[in-house]
Amino acid sequence: MYDCDSNDWEYALWSSLSLEFLARAALANISPALLAETDRNASNLYFALGFTPFEERFSPRSIAISEVFKRLAGILPEFTKEHESFGVVHTGKRNAELHSGELAFEGVKGSTWQPRFYQTCKVLLTSMSIPLEEFVGKNEAEVAKKLIDAAADESAKAVKGEMEAHRKVWNAKPDDERSAVKTQAAVWATRQYGHRVDCPSCGSTALIFGEPVSAPTQKLDDGEIIESQDHLPTHFECVACGLKIAGLSRLAVVGLSDRYKKTQTYDAAEYYAPADDWSHYEDDNNEP
DSSP states (O other), X not given: OTTSOTTSHHHHHHHHHHHHHHHHHHHXXXXXXXXXXXXXXXXXXXXXXXXXXXXXXXXXXXXXXXXXXXXXXXXXXXXXXXXXXHHHHHHHHHXXXXXXXXXXXXXXXXXXXXXXXXXXXXXXXXXXXXOHHHHHOXXXXXXXXXXXXXXXXHHHHHHHHHHHHHHHHHHTSOHHHHHHHHHHHHHHHHTSSSEEEEOTTTOOEEEEXXXXXXXXXXXXXXXXXXXXXXXXXXXXXXXXXXXXXXXXXXHHXXXXXXXXXXXXXXXXXXXXXXXXXXXXXXXXXOOO
């Protein structure tokens, strides 16, 4: 990989291969069984656990790389949807390059993918307690750090520019219109799933949406089950001024990247009641 020019298609191709191996290693580091493809006899799982299946002509199969990234996103709190999306796209181009003959990496500049590549690699390596230097070498690790920092700066500039543009449009509206829209936004926020926050652009009630990063916890309080679960923000939306921000790194720029708790309340009797089993009942097809 490092024998090629950083803007060359071969460099990008080899990087996609290395990313797949790294992602699979990170998932296997949690448990090799997570890599086993589901099959009828569970032979792949049996093999992943260190045993030899009795199945004739057995050839072990692992899950697709897209599923690897999906599982990593569901297990590692630091591995966000941004990392998952990049991994799927980057390795997908590799598949197109190798299996269809498409020139997926031809003409693609390194600056468009290398910062996210190194950032994704760093998260995966950290999960295995391996420094980035050990994976790419000391010199390349220094370059990677600069690319990651530069990308963060560019993202910050873009988000701040978007926020300022929405603020100017908002401030240009008449007071009565802003008041009415703010009220509508507050009503909208109460009817949606999400974490309510103040919009950094117009100050209206807006929503943060996220994904769970911890197992839910339950406690009994006065006959009710209160279930809480930590979430990490993934995107933001304000219907008052129209500002939308996607991605944890961009949310961090405007101070909206803090974890939040999603809390739900259940009746204790209903929460612990056994699920209805309708498997022994036939459909009622009698006409009235």
